[in-house]
Amino acid sequence: MISMRRGARRRRRGWRIAATVTAVLLAAAVALTAIAFPSVAATTCPGCYGLERLRPGLYAELGLAPAERRHVAEVVDQANQRVRAFFGGRVSSPDVLVCLSDDCYRRIGGGRERGIAVLNRSVMLSPRGVDPVIASHELTHVELHARLDGADVPQWFDEGLAVLVSDDPRYLAPAGDRCLLDSRRALPATLADWLRTASANPHVYAEAACRVSRWAGRNGGTKALPTLIERLSTGEAVPLALSGPQRPLEAPSSHISRRARSVARTLFSADT
Numbered sequence: 001m002i003s004m005r006r007g008a009r010r011r012r013r014g015w016r017i018a019a020t021v022t023a024v025l026l027a028a029a030v031a032l033t034a035i036a037f038p039s040v041a042a043t044t045c046p047g048c049y050g051l052e053r054l055r056p057g058l059y060a061e062l063g064l065a066p067a068e069r070r071h072v073a074e075v076v077d078q079a080n081q082r083v084r085a086f087f088g089g090r091v092s093s094p095d096v097l098v099c100l101s102d103d104c105y106r107r108i109g110g111g112r113e114r115g116i117a118v119l120n121r122s123v124m125l126s127p128r129g130v131d132p133v134i135a136s137h138e139l140t141h142v143e144l145h146a147r148l149d150g151a152d153v154p155q156w157f158d159e160g161l162a163v164l165v166s167d168d169p170r171y172l173a174p175a176g177d178r179c180l181l182d183s184r185r186a187l188p189a190t191l192a193d194w195l196r197t198a199s200a201n202p203h204v205y206a207e208a209a210c211r212v213s214r215w216a217g218r219n220g221g222t223k224a225l226p227t228l229i230e231r232l233s234t235g236e237a238v239p240l241a242l243s244g245p246q247r248p249l250e251a252p253s254s255h256i257s258r259r260a261r262s263v264a265r266t267l268f269s270a271d272t
């Protein structure tokens with residue numbers, strides 16, 4: 001009888017130790033994530049990083065004037081509308097975190113980019129990215145990945161699509177054939193290669209947009225793209241007619257920034 005009670009006590013003590021160790025490990029993992037990847041932590045708990053909720057899914061830095069809050073909401077509304085119109089609806093509804101000061105953006109883990117799609121689930125906009133073009137670009141990354149449902153596409157397709165949906169005047173002609181830069185080279189397929197190439201030469205966005213917009217032009221217009229994405233989500237490869245020539249990409253001469261390396265490791269889509 002006594003040895004049975006002792007056995008039960010030992011088991012209870014064992015469970016308590018296991019529970020304590022698990023709690024300590026979890027707390028350590030949360031703390032490490034917050035230190036190593038503040039943007040992941042900030043998008044998980046915007047309030048912990050000094051942002052306030054303007055409405056469900058939209059957070060901005062504390063203390064903005066009413067006109068600034070209205071501006072932020074309008075920019076995000078216009079960007080959402082752009083994405084919805086292009087895809088004919090939405091399957092994603094990411095949280096959007098907006099900073100109007102560099103201090104705020106640094107605090108939530110941002111760098112020198114205008115915006116980031118964090119893990120393709122949430123969007124952070126820097127003071128230079130509070131604009132319907134940048135916001136819809138980042139929202140497109142999230143929408144595409146929600147539609148792909150885990151299927152992989154080359155990074156240049158992801159970026160070219162985002163330029164097209166956001167109607168980015170830096171990289172697209174205003175009408176007709178929207179191609180500004182038709183290149184004869186293979187474009188970066190991985191996020192790491194994309195960040196390396198784009199940090200050396202942002203015109204690669206125009207090359208990617210050229211491929212995607214010309215393919216859409218040959219296939220009945222931009223409404224062909226949501227249909228293509230549906231096919232890609234089943235594991236089909238990007239059509240050869242879209243990916244274009246496959247000559248090897250020249251290595252960019254400029255150095256890779258530490259920021260680019262770190263975002264590449266963590267699957268962030270950071271955009272200039």
Ligand SMILES: [Zn+2]
Nearest residue numbers: 159162269271
């Ligand atoms: Zn992008």
